Amino acid sequence: MQWLVEKAKNGEPTLQLNGVFIYSKYRPKEDAFRWLNAEINSEAKSYVLIGLGLGYHLNALVSQCKNKTVTVYYFDKHEYELFLAHNTDHWWNQGNVHIVHDLNQTELQDNVQILLPNAWIKGIGQRHPLFSILETIKINQLSLKRDSSKMEENFTCNMNLDDEIIQVKKQRSIGCLVAAGPSLNDTIHWLKKYQYQVDIFVVGAVLKKMLGNGITPKAAVLSDANDETIPQFQDSNFEGELYYLCTANSKTVAQHGSKRYILFQQGYQLAEEEAKKRNIPLIETGGSVGTTAFSLLEYLGYETIVLFGQDLGFAGNQTHAVDSTSGRDASNDIFLRNIEANDGSTIHTTSMFQVFWYWYNQKMDKTKVNVFNTAIKGAKIKNVPLINEEEFVQLIAKNQ
Template sequence: MQWLVERAKNEEPTLQLNGVFIYSKYRPKEDALRWINAEINAEAKSYLLIGLGLGYHLKALISQSKNKPVTVYYFDKHEYELFLAHNSDQWWKKENVHIVHDLSQKELHDNVQILLPNVWIKGIGQSHPLFSILEVIKINQLSFKRDSSKMEENFYYNTILDDDIIQVKKQSRIGCLVAAGPSLNDTILWLKKYQHQVDIYVVGAALKKLLANGIIPKGAILSDANDVTILQFQDLNFEGELYYLCTANYKSVALHCSKRYILFQQGYKLAEEEAEKRNAPLIETGGSVGTTAFSLLEYLGYDTVVLFGQDLGFPGNQTHAIDSTSGRNASNDTFLRNIEANDESNIHTTAMFQVFWYWYDQKMEKTKVKVFNTAIKGAKIKNVPLIREEKFAELIEKSE
């Protein structure tokens, strides 16, 4: 890691990491304080700041933290030495302030706010071992910040519907989780052939595609807070079950006139409080409707789940299946990265898909569900073997 201290326009020291400015080139201390004031959550019980640098964000955070515990993580020895060299008065020597190079579960509890300036992710670069983890955190933070007011509005309208909550019971059939990845163009024929022998659950983006092919899912899953999902549920004659997050788009929920189940997600305060009132379970979301759907099937009691269209990557330029209500052409996307596919080839993925892939990779180390993936050119997920149609038919035969 290449560190470089320079002088800003106002003569304060500023810092570059691998050619990326960590602070402003004009007013570094003032801008760091402005960032902290914009980001800090006064309701947090403690704070975890990623990146020590010259200490500008840390000093601003201490001034606003009201003596709550503050932990700051530094990336390497040289960074820490630069910090000490530019802060000889030791203003950070307080009982509530901890400067660390290793993180433990103690710093990552539920009531901590993680403060992560985006420049640190750019500065450390994709080759750094923490890049993917920090990128996941930042994407989730930005997504929540963007949608928070809409989520709260949806929560109000959805919770007054008084829809049912889910119940756990042992499932004897195989659960099929259908997302809208490109491989669905090929494997949709499997679903059509075996649909009466399995339980099919589909994300909203792939619902119309299944119905157009004569496939009637047992349930559809909705998680997105925004109006974009209205198109997924408009003009449908779908009489299956709808499972929706309490913060999902309430207009889309209202379009479904058959059986509905409301879901409450971990990590969202209003949802956790409402779940406690209703004695309802909390669902892991993982940041996408596909990962939410997997958590749902796991909770519903399926021993075996087969993934359809959960590619999390793509070999060409098309990110989603043809005729799905999501997707884009990625031919001009300069932020693509490569990932190993189920057939051991290299495919493209995006930052957002990589967030969901990382969630699956972590989840598969803990779940007791046997999971298979039908996407030959989909991203390889730990402990999730590729399954061909013949093996799929064998699994169904055994389950019967």
């Protein structure tokens, strides 16, 4: 890691990491204080700050946190030495401030806020071992911040519906999770042929595509808070079950006239409080409707799950299946990354898809479910073998 201290326009020291400015080139300390004041949650019990640098963010945090526990993580020895060299008065030497290089040894209280300036993610680069973790945290934070008011509005409306909660039981059928990845164009005919021998759960983006191909899913899953999901269900005449997060778009939920089940997710305070009242488990979301659907199938008791269209990447330029209600042309996207596909080739992925891919890899380390993938050109997920149509049929026969 290459560190460079320079002089900002106002004369204060500023910092570069691998050519990326961690602070402003003009007013580094003032801008760090402004960022901190905009981000800090005064109701948090403790704080974890990622990135020590020259101490500007930490200084701002200490001045705001009112003696609450503050843990700040530094990336390497040189960074820590730069901090000490530019803070000789030891203003940070307080009992509630802990400067660490190993987050695994950090004892986190409930209601901790993680403070992560985006510049650190850009600065450490994709090859750093913490990159995927920090990027996941940041994307989830930005999503929650963007949708927080809409989520709370949805929660209130959805709770008034008084829908049922799900019951856990062992499932005899194979659960098929159908997302909108490009590979669905090649495998959708499997589902049409064998739809009465498996349980099909779909994300909203492919519901109309499935119905248009003569496939009737057992259920659809809804997680997004925003109105973009309304056309996915509108005029679909779908009569299957709907499983939805308590913060999912309330207009979309309300227009579904058949059986509905409400889900409560980890990481959202109102959901966690309600689940505690009802004495029911929480659902992991993983950040997408596809990962939420996987957690749901696992929770429902399916011992075998087959992924359709959960590509998390793409070989050409199209990010989603034809006729799905999601997707875009990525031919001009300069921020694409490369990832290994199930057939050993290299495909493209996006930062968001990579977050979901990382979630799956973590999930596969602890799940007891047998998981299979049908996407030849989809991202390779750890411990999830690729199967062809013949193997899919054999899997059905074996299960029966």
